[in-house]
Amino acid sequence: LPLPSDVSWRFAQANFQPVDVADQLTALLTVEEIAACLELLPLIRRTEIFDYLPDGIQEAVAGVVSLDSLMELLEELPSDSAADLFNYLSPDQQADLLKDLPARNRATIQHLSSYPSGTAGALMTSEISLLPTGINVQRALEILRRTATGSETIYHTYIVDPRHRLVGVVSLRELILAPPKASLDKLMTEELVTILPDEHQQEAARLVSRYDLLALPVVDESQRLLGIITYDDAMDVVEEEDTEDIHLSASVAPLETGLLRTSLVNLYRSRVMWLILLIFANLVSGVGIAFFEDTISAKVALVFFLPLLIGSGGNAGAQASTLMVRGLAVGDVGLGDWTRLLGRELLVAGALGLTMAIAVSPIGMFRGGTDIALVVGLSMVVIVLFGSLLGMSLPFLLHRLKWDPATASTPLVTTLADAGGVVTYFALATWLLGLH
Amino acid sequence: LPLPSDVSWRFAQANFQPVDVADQLTALLTVEEIAACLELLPLIRRTEIFDYLPDGIQEAVAGVVSLDSLMELLEELPSDSAADLFNYLSPDQQADLLKDLPARNRATIQHLSSYPSGTAGALMTSEISLLPTGINVQRALEILRRTATGSETIYHTYIVDPRHRLVGVVSLRELILAPPKASLDKLMTEELVTILPDEHQQEAARLVSRYDLLALPVVDESQRLLGIITYDDAMDVVEEEDTEDIHLSASVAPLETGLLRTSLVNLYRSRVMWLILLIFANLVSGVGIAFFEDTISAKVALVFFLPLLIGSGGNAGAQASTLMVRGLAVGDVGLGDWTRLLGRELLVAGALGLTMAIAVSPIGMFRGGTDIALVVGLSMVVIVLFGSLLGMSLPFLLHRLKWDPATASTPLVTTLADAGGVVTYFALATWLLGLH
Numbered sequence: 001l002p003l004p005s006d007v008s009w010r011f012a013q014a015n016f017q018p019v020d021v022a023d024q025l026t027a028l029l030t031v032e033e034i035a036a037c038l039e040l041l042p043l044i045r046r047t048e049i050f051d052y053l054p055d056g057i058q059e060a061v062a063g064v065v066s067l068d069s070l071m072e073l074l075e076e077l078p079s080d081s082a083a084d085l086f087n088y089l090s091p092d093q094q095a096d097l098l099k100d101l102p103a104r105n106r107a108t109i110q111h112l113s114s115y116p117s118g119t120a121g122a123l124m125t126s127e128i129s130l131l132p133t134g135i136n137v138q139r140a141l142e143i144l145r146r147t148a149t150g151s152e153t154i155y156h157t158y159i160v161d162p163r164h165r166l167v168g169v170v171s172l173r174e175l176i177l178a179p180p181k182a183s184l185d186k187l188m189t190e191e192l193v194t195i196l197p198d199e200h201q202q203e204a205a206r207l208v209s210r211y212d213l214l215a216l217p218v219v220d221e222s223q224r225l226l227g228i229i230t231y232d233d234a235m236d237v238v239e240e241e242d243t244e245d246i247h248l249s250a251s252v253a254p255l256e257t258g259l260l261r262t263s264l265v266n267l268y269r270s271r272v273m274w275l276i277l278l279i280f281a282n283l284v285s286g287v288g289i290a291f292f293e294d295t296i297s298a299k300v301a302l303v304f305f306l307p308l309l310i311g312s313g314g315n316a317g318a319q320a321s322t323l324m325v326r327g328l329a330v331g332d333v334g335l336g337d338w339t340r341l342l343g344r345e346l347l348v349a350g351a352l353g354l355t356m357a358i359a360v361s362p363i364g365m366f367r368g369g370t371d372i373a374l375v376v377g378l379s380m381v382v383i384v385l386f387g388s389l390l391g392m393s394l395p396f397l398l399h400r401l402k403w404d405p406a407t408a409s410t411p412l413v414t415t416l417a418d419a420g421g422v423v424t425y426f427a428l429a430t431w432l433l434g435l436h
Numbered sequence: 437l438p439l440p441s442d443v444s445w446r447f448a449q450a451n452f453q454p455v456d457v458a459d460q461l462t463a464l465l466t467v468e469e470i471a472a473c474l475e476l477l478p479l480i481r482r483t484e485i486f487d488y489l490p491d492g493i494q495e496a497v498a499g500v501v502s503l504d505s506l507m508e509l510l511e512e513l514p515s516d517s518a519a520d521l522f523n524y525l526s527p528d529q530q531a532d533l534l535k536d537l538p539a540r541n542r543a544t545i546q547h548l549s550s551y552p553s554g555t556a557g558a559l560m561t562s563e564i565s566l567l568p569t570g571i572n573v574q575r576a577l578e579i580l581r582r583t584a585t586g587s588e589t590i591y592h593t594y595i596v597d598p599r600h601r602l603v604g605v606v607s608l609r610e611l612i613l614a615p616p617k618a619s620l621d622k623l624m625t626e627e628l629v630t631i632l633p634d635e636h637q638q639e640a641a642r643l644v645s646r647y648d649l650l651a652l653p654v655v656d657e658s659q660r661l662l663g664i665i666t667y668d669d670a671m672d673v674v675e676e677e678d679t680e681d682i683h684l685s686a687s688v689a690p691l692e693t694g695l696l697r698t699s700l701v702n703l704y705r706s707r708v709m710w711l712i713l714l715i716f717a718n719l720v721s722g723v724g725i726a727f728f729e730d731t732i733s734a735k736v737a738l739v740f741f742l743p744l745l746i747g748s749g750g751n752a753g754a755q756a757s758t759l760m761v762r763g764l765a766v767g768d769v770g771l772g773d774w775t776r777l778l779g780r781e782l783l784v785a786g787a788l789g790l791t792m793a794i795a796v797s798p799i800g801m802f803r804g805g806t807d808i809a810l811v812v813g814l815s816m817v818v819i820v821l822f823g824s825l826l827g828m829s830l831p832f833l834l835h836r837l838k839w840d841p842a843t844a845s846t847p848l849v850t851t852l853a854d855a856g857g858v859v860t861y862f863a864l865a866t867w868l869l870g871l872h
Contacts, residue, residue, distance in 0.1 A: 015627070017627075127767070144612070173608075177584055209668075231668075234668075239645065243766065247680075250759075259760070268784050271788060275751055278748070283744060283749070285747075286740040286741060293739075301726075307854055308715055308722055311715075311847075316707070318847055319688050321686070322686035324695070327696075337696060348700055348703050348707070380630055410847075411747075411750070411846075419743075
């Protein structure tokens, strides 16, 4: 895209999808330039593009534009995005804006911005297309045509009773195909998947994906309809939550923005805490080694197999914990499956341990004879079993304690399995080789 | 749900969503029982539930039902699911079915089942709602009403020229709101995001998510419309691909089905190959240690710090590779960002290494005096830098070689970083402590 000073920018951007323009702006321009570019555009286009800017850039742009521009954005954005933008502002800006906003927008924004980020409530939009009970299809289509511009989607319309309680849903497809005089109450579907506003956004995304919904209604305890979560927002949540889980799996704290846009300080912060903690966890292995210093001095050849043995325990543990963390995240396994999974893991890890013992024994034989081969092989079986059971149990334990199971990261499991591996190996060696 | 022998099952299941019934059947019953349960239901309901059964169960059920039942399923299923089912069948079954299928279904199934699994073509459905050019809105709505039952979605309708080339799209919302006499050609949107049938399904899902599409049209090189990929199928692909990447991150080969449904043999197979490979990679560390056996004998206290130092290099490397693999997977970073990311990683890993050296030096001082503290601190900086640069580079290299970057799994990076760590540590110790 040409630079913002160039008026031809206005023409150039019109050929691109809003998300692509937003990406280009973010990649190439400073915050002030982005704000200047946006000011050149008509309000609807400007709002579309702004809505696709990353959160951090939205926040920064909101800090440099005029209060009038902010007001226009807040009025034009879908209510869920407007509430997010509102939450980025300073308390002073918030107070100034609330004073001047039309009453209807003010109420919506205050309501939506009150839900903590990460909940279903914070994800929902209040631009819902609604119909009353007791009308026919023709009347329903008339109402839809009149109110369509204010709704995020009209493909599913929700039917509410006079107390605003959700009683059913009807799709535009059903309305179009039904005879005009048919009763809406007979046409609508009454079995609805819904969610409470304080549930986790991941649960909302899971429901949308599982039931192939276009939109998921959010209701309060008395079934009153508060808003809807659309499939595209649910898709964004899936990507966001998976990224968070994947980063946690390597002991990286969640990043607010993409890898290239995160500041070096934040990148450092997201990594340093776990690395330091793991140093101290690794000390346990060091203490284990120090305890067996006599064994090591008596048979230095044993150290040759140390990385291989403890590495294998850590790797098997990493596999087991990763399988379990993902299984819990996608709802594939639950707390009740614990005993069944334990039995399966015992069998699989036992078989893996035996296979690896067979693979490693010839090396033991070659480096130190039958004795060493026996110690190394036996250690392998015990260490792989220990690592695997640790790896599968830790996510369950964390889940039970209401922690994120993904905290059972590969480095954590590996480190703990290492400590167990060191002790197992040298204890078996001391005992079997009579080195004490 | 009651058992299949119980006729009340037919009534009980009617109160549940098809996906929930499919899950219950899978969890509680044998393949024969599932087939028997399905036979009790009317065709449409039976098909809906069958469509939600996991692939492996669909395949097994297809093996025990009659050819007539299969035929009914193939005719009733959405074309993408029918093509998948067809691919599960034996060549004999396929030939028998093709003979008896109506010509239209036969052509569709043969065409769709020809795309290899994992491509956009294999994901698409051919039940598209289509309109010709040169008509008005009223006529368009008439056509839609008449053809709606054969389409997977009518919310986006595609406009094709007489040679079946895609020229535009119109949403049902636009049709409903436009005056009946308006020209469809003026109303339609001509800028369309499309995909070729042989592209990877992950790219299709990325486009659907990025552009918030309800459906993504699949076209051939001459712009002829072949099918569409709907948002719900795209969501399933995102989950599937993320699961595959997460499993790979711990060196687990992709599983076909969920954790509880995978057979023990498959679970063993998905884990054993990498574990054995990593044993041999770990031998490098062992050889490194053997090479420095004299250093170790001269200063056994050095072994105390071995797990801690090589563990830290592995952990920092795991963080760096995980950040990079995910960044590449979501399209957040590209091959062109390599130099910029290398510079950033150097700075961040340098800072991390220094912090960790400072954290670990007092322990070195306490265990072995200034000399050991110096060796341990210096080794920490070098090892963390080495691990991090290795971790960030390996995914890039694999991506460049057209391998899946996720193959740069945490265990692989950890193992390679370990080997580098062993050599660095003992070499520095030998040199600084004058132990050679």
